[in-house]
Amino acid sequence: MSTPDLDEFSTTTAVLQQMSATPDPRLKEIADAAVRHLHAFVREVRLTPAEWLTGIGFLTQVGQACSAIRQEFILLSDVLGVSAVVNALHQENARERGTQSSLLGPFYREGAPELSCGECLVRHPAAPLIVVYGRVTGQEGEPVRNALIQVWQTDENGLYDLQVGDPAVMDMRANFRTDDQGRYHFTTVRPLGYSIPLDGPVGRLVRNQRRHGFRPAHIHFLIGGDGYQELVTALYFGDDAHIDSDTVFGVSGSLVVRAVDDPHAPMPGLKAVHYDFRLARSADETMGRVGADPSKVGGVVR
Amino acid sequence: MSTPDLDEFSTTTAVLQQMSATPDPRLKEIADAAVRHLHAFVREVRLTPAEWLTGIGFLTQVGQACSAIRQEFILLSDVLGVSAVVNALHQENARERGTQSSLLGPFYREGAPELSCGECLVRHPAAPLIVVYGRVTGQEGEPVRNALIQVWQTDENGLYDLQVGDPAVMDMRANFRTDDQGRYHFTTVRPLGYSIPLDGPVGRLVRNQRRHGFRPAHIHFLIGGDGYQELVTALYFGDDAHIDSDTVFGVSGSLVVRAVDDPHAPMPGLKAVHYDFRLARSADETMGRVGADPSKVGGVVR
Numbered sequence: 001m002s003t004p005d006l007d008e009f010s011t012t013t014a015v016l017q018q019m020s021a022t023p024d025p026r027l028k029e030i031a032d033a034a035v036r037h038l039h040a041f042v043r044e045v046r047l048t049p050a051e052w053l054t055g056i057g058f059l060t061q062v063g064q065a066c067s068a069i070r071q072e073f074i075l076l077s078d079v080l081g082v083s084a085v086v087n088a089l090h091q092e093n094a095r096e097r098g099t100q101s102s103l104l105g106p107f108y109r110e111g112a113p114e115l116s117c118g119e120c121l122v123r124h125p126a127a128p129l130i131v132v133y134g135r136v137t138g139q140e141g142e143p144v145r146n147a148l149i150q151v152w153q154t155d156e157n158g159l160y161d162l163q164v165g166d167p168a169v170m171d172m173r174a175n176f177r178t179d180d181q182g183r184y185h186f187t188t189v190r191p192l193g194y195s196i197p198l199d200g201p202v203g204r205l206v207r208n209q210r211r212h213g214f215r216p217a218h219i220h221f222l223i224g225g226d227g228y229q230e231l232v233t234a235l236y237f238g239d240d241a242h243i244d245s246d247t248v249f250g251v252s253g254s255l256v257v258r259a260v261d262d263p264h265a266p267m268p269g270l271k272a273v274h275y276d277f278r279l280a281r282s283a284d285e286t287m288g289r290v291g292a293d294p295s296k297v298g299g300v301v302r
Numbered sequence: 303m304s305t306p307d308l309d310e311f312s313t314t315t316a317v318l319q320q321m322s323a324t325p326d327p328r329l330k331e332i333a334d335a336a337v338r339h340l341h342a343f344v345r346e347v348r349l350t351p352a353e354w355l356t357g358i359g360f361l362t363q364v365g366q367a368c369s370a371i372r373q374e375f376i377l378l379s380d381v382l383g384v385s386a387v388v389n390a391l392h393q394e395n396a397r398e399r400g401t402q403s404s405l406l407g408p409f410y411r412e413g414a415p416e417l418s419c420g421e422c423l424v425r426h427p428a429a430p431l432i433v434v435y436g437r438v439t440g441q442e443g444e445p446v447r448n449a450l451i452q453v454w455q456t457d458e459n460g461l462y463d464l465q466v467g468d469p470a471v472m473d474m475r476a477n478f479r480t481d482d483q484g485r486y487h488f489t490t491v492r493p494l495g496y497s498i499p500l501d502g503p504v505g506r507l508v509r510n511q512r513r514h515g516f517r518p519a520h521i522h523f524l525i526g527g528d529g530y531q532e533l534v535t536a537l538y539f540g541d542d543a544h545i546d547s548d549t550v551f552g553v554s555g556s557l558v559v560r561a562v563d564d565p566h567a568p569m570p571g572l573k574a575v576h577y578d579f580r581l582a583r584s585a586d587e588t589m590g591r592v593g594a595d596p597s598k599v600g601g602v603v604r
Contacts, residue, residue, distance in 0.1 A: 005402050005554040008390040014551055015383035021512040030347050031511065035382055037343040042387045045335045046395070049592045051328075052388045056375045057599050063365005063375075073358045073365075080337055081317035085344045086354045088310040093348070100307050209333065210323040249316055252307040290351045297359050 012039045061201040069162075071106055071294035075202045078103065078248035079211075087290040094229055096139050096280035100252040102234040104291030105220065107152060107160045112173040118267065120187040121174035127156035130259045131267040132235075133185035134276040136178050136223060143182030144279055147225035150175050151186065153218070158194035178225075185266045190259060193217040193240050196247055206247065213247050216240035221277070222289075228279035232289050235275055314341045363503040371464075373408055373596035377504045380405065380550035381513075389592040398441050398582035402554045404536040406593030407522065409454060409462045414475040420569065422489040423476035429458035432561045433569040434537075435487035436578040438480050438525060445484030446581055449527035452477050453488065455520070460496035480527075487568045492561060495519040495542050498549055508549065515549050518542035523579070524591075530581035534591050537577055 004010055015035050022028035041047075047055075065072035077083045083103055091101045115121060120129060132151075136144040152173035154160050161171040172191075178184050195213045197203055206213050217237040224230045236243060238256040257273045265272035306312055317337050324330035343349075349357075367374035379385045385405055393403045417423065422431060434453075438446040454475035456462050463473040474493075480486050497515045499505055508515050519539040526532045538545060540558040559575045567574035 005556050006386055006390060006551060008387045008394070011383045011386045011390060011551055018513055018547060018549075018551075019511050022510065023512060024510065026353075027510060030349070030353065031507075033343050033347045037339045037346075038382060038384055039387050041335050041339040042384060043391065044339075045332050046391050047332070047388050048395075049388055049392050051332065052379070052385070052592065053599065056373070056379065059361070059375050060365055060368045060373070060599060063362055063368065066362045066365065071358070071362070073361050077354070077358065080340060081313045082340055082344060083354070084308055084313045085310045085341050086349050086351055088308060088313060089345065089348050090351050092310070093350075205333075208324065208326065208329060209321050210325060211320055245320060247320075249308060249313055249320075254307050290354065297355065297362060 008039070008043050012036065015039075058201055058205075065200040065202075066294065066297075069294055070197070070200075071297055072200050072202055074106065074291065074294070074297070075196060075200075076205075079196065079202055079206055081249045083290050084249035090290065094280045098139075098229065098278045098280035099231055099233055100254045101232050102252065102255060103248060103250045104222070104232050104289040105250075106291060106294055107162060108150075108220065108222065108289075108291065109152070109162075109170060109173065112150060112152065112170050112175050115174045115176060115186065117176065117179065117183075117185055118187060119174070121151060121153075121172060122155065122189050123169075123171045125189050127189040129187045129270050130190055130273060131185055131187050131265050131270045132219065132273045132275070133183070133266050134274055135182045136184065136225065136277045136279065137182055138228065138279055138281065143180070144178060144225035144228060145180050145182060147178040147182065147184075147223055147228075147279075148175060149178065149184050150222040151188075152220045153188065153191040154194055156189045156192055158192035158217075187267065187270065188219070190237070190271075191217045191219060193237075193242055211247060212242065212245065214242040215246055215248060216242040216251060218250070223277055223279065225279055227282055229282045230289075231277060231279055232291075233277070235273065310341070310345050314338065317341075360503055360507075367502040367504075368596065368599075371596055372499070372502075373599055374502050374504055376408060376593065376596070376599070377498060377502075378507075381498065381504055381508055383551045385592050386551035392592065400441075400531065400580045400582035401533055401535055402556045403534050404554065404557060405550060405552045406524070406534050406591040407552075408593060408596055409464060410452075410522065410524065410591075410593065411454070411464075411472065411475065414452060414454065414472050414477050416477045416479070417488065419478065419481065419485075419487055420489060421476070423453060423455075423474060424457065424491050425471075425473045427491050429491040431489045431572055432492055432575060433487055433489050433567050433572045434521065434575045434577070435485070435568050436576055437484045438486065438527065438579045438581065439484055440530065440581055440583065445482070446480060446527035446530060447482050447484060449480040449484065449486075449525055449530075449581075450477060451480065451486050452524040453490075454522045455490065455493040456496055458491050458494055460494035460519075489569065489572065490521070492539070492573075493519045493521060495544055513549060514544065514547065516544040517548050517550060518544040518553060520552070525579055525581065527581055529584055531584045532591075533579060533581055534593075535579070537575065
C-alpha cells in the first residue's frame with residue numbers, strides 16, 4: 001500500500017502536489033503560499049475541531065453579512081491590517097516615491113460635483129468652515145496642472161452622505177482641479193471620526209478584542225494627473241483622540257495634519273490645513289485602489 | 303509626530319499591539335497567529351490590490367453559497383487540506399493511538415435505524431451485497447462490548463440518501479452494536495466514489511487547478527464505547543482510481559481496504575471487507591468531529 005497515513009506535515013505536501021498542475025502560474029503561486037501559511041497557522045496554534053468549527057461559522061457569518069451596501073470581508077481585511085499591508089506593498093511597487101497612500105475605503109463615489117477653487121464641498125455647513133490648500137507636484141517639484149482632486153469626507157457628526165439623507169444626493173464630496181501652478185484650495189467643515197460598523201461579526205470580534213473601533217477624523221483624496229500614477233490617500237487630524245489607534249491602520253505619520261491659524265492660507269480668518277501632494281510618474285501597471293464600492297465586489301448576490 | 307509611516311512590516315506590529323488587550327487568552331493567541339501568518343502570506347506573494355479584491359470577492363461568494371443544506375466554507379477547508387491538518391492534530395492530542403481518524407463530512411445524520419448483526423443497511427440493494435466485519439478493541443486488544451457503530455455511505459451510484467429520494471427517509475446508513483467479543487458485521491452494497499459539488503466558487507477553484515474533484519469510494523464510521531474516545535473514521539476502497547488523490551485528503555494508508563473472497567468472513571459467498579477498529583481511552587477533552595451538518599454551523603442565515 002503506497003498511501004501513507006497523513007499527518008499534519010505530510011498533508012501539506014499532498015495538497016501542494018495535488019495543486020501542482022494548475023496552469024495559471026500566478027494562481028498556483030498564490031494558492032501554494034495560502035496553503036503553506038494556512039497549515040502553518042493551524043499547526044502553530046494546534047487548532048481544535050471545535051475551534052475550527054467556530055472559525056467556519058465566523059467566516060460564514062462574514063460572507064452572509066455582505067450586501068450591495070456592505071462589504072464585511074473588506075472590513076475584516078481592514079481590522080486585521082491586511083488591507084494596510086497590501087496598500088504598503090503597492091506603494092513600494094511604484095517606481096517613484098510620492099505622497100504616502102492610504103485606504104480608499106467603501107465610501108468613494110464616482111461623479112461627484114466639480115467645484116471651483118475655494119468653494120465649499122458641504123451643502124449646508126453646520127460647523128465653522130476650514131480651508132484646505134496646497135499644491136500637487138511631481139518628483140522634482142514641478143507643478144501638476146489641471147490635476148483632478150476628488151475629495152470626500154464625513155460631516156461634523158462623523159457620517160458620510162450615504163449614511164444621512166437622500167442617497168441620490170452627493171454631499172461632503174466634490175472634485176477640484178489644480179491651477180497652472182498646481183495649486184488647489186477648498187473649504188469644508190472639519191470631519192468627525194467615526195466607528196466602523198460594530199453590529200456584524202467583525203464588530204463582535206473587535207469588541208471581543210477590547211478595541212474601540214474608531215477611525216480618527218480624516219479627509220479622503222483621490223488625485224490623478226496626466227502622466228502620473230493615481231494617488232489614493234487621506235489626511236488625518238492629529239488632535240483626534242484615536243490618531244494613534246486607527247482601527248483599520250490607515251494613518252501614516254506623514255499624512256497627519258492640523259487645522260491652524262495660517263497667515264499664508266488663501267482664505268484668511270479660517271483655520272487652515274496646508275498639504276502638498278507629490279505624485280509618482282505613472283508605472284506600467286494596473287492602478288490599485290485598496291477598497292471598493294461594496295456593490296462592485298464579485299460575490300454579492302443580494 | 304510620533305506616528306510612523308506604516309510599511310508592510312510595521313503594520314503587523316501595529317495590529318498585534320492593538321489586539322494586545324484581548325482578555326480571552328486563546329482568542330488572543332489564535333488572532334495573533336492568524337494576523338502574522340496572513341501578513342506573511344501577503345508579503346510573500348506581494349499581493350496586488352486587484353488580486354486582493356479578487357480574493358475578497360471569492361470569500362464573499364463562498365460565504366453566500368452557504369445554506370441550510372450546503373457548507374461551502376467547510377468544502378473550501380477540505381479541498382485546501384485544512385480540515386485534514388486539524389484532524390491529524392486532533393488525533394495526536396489523544397493520549398493513546400487508536401485507529402487513524404478521518405473526516406466526518408457533511409452527510410452524517412443522527413438517529414439512523416439500529417439494525418442487528420448481519421442486516422443490510424441499504425433498503426433496496428441494486429448491486430451485489432458485500433459483508434463488512436471485524437472487531438472493536440481497546441489498546442491491549444480487549445473487546446469493546448456493546449460499542450455503538452454508526453455507518454453511512456453512498457449507494458452504488460455515489461449518492462447519499464439526502465441526495466436521492468425522500469430526505470425524511472434514512473437509507474444507506476444504520477447503527478450497529480458489537481457483541482460480547484467486540485465483533486460486528488453488516489451487509490451493504492459497495493459504495494461509489496463521487497465528485498464534491500463543483501457548481502460553486504470552491505468547485506471553480508478546483509477546476510482552475512485542474513483537479514478531478516473526486517473522492518474515492520468509502521464507508522464512514524463513527525464508533526463510541528463506554529470509557530473510550532469517540533472515533534470518527536472511514537474505510538477507503540483501494541482499487542478506486544482516485545485512492546491516491548482524494549480531493550479532500552481524507553485517505554490514510556491504514557484505512558485502505560479491499561472487498562475480497564474471505565473464507566473467515568461471517569457470511570460466506572459474499573465479498574468481504576475485514577477491518578478491526580482500535581479505540582483510545584477517553585481523554586479529558588471535548589470530542590472533536592472535523593465536519594458538520596451544514597444547518598448546525600453558526601452563521602447560516604438562510
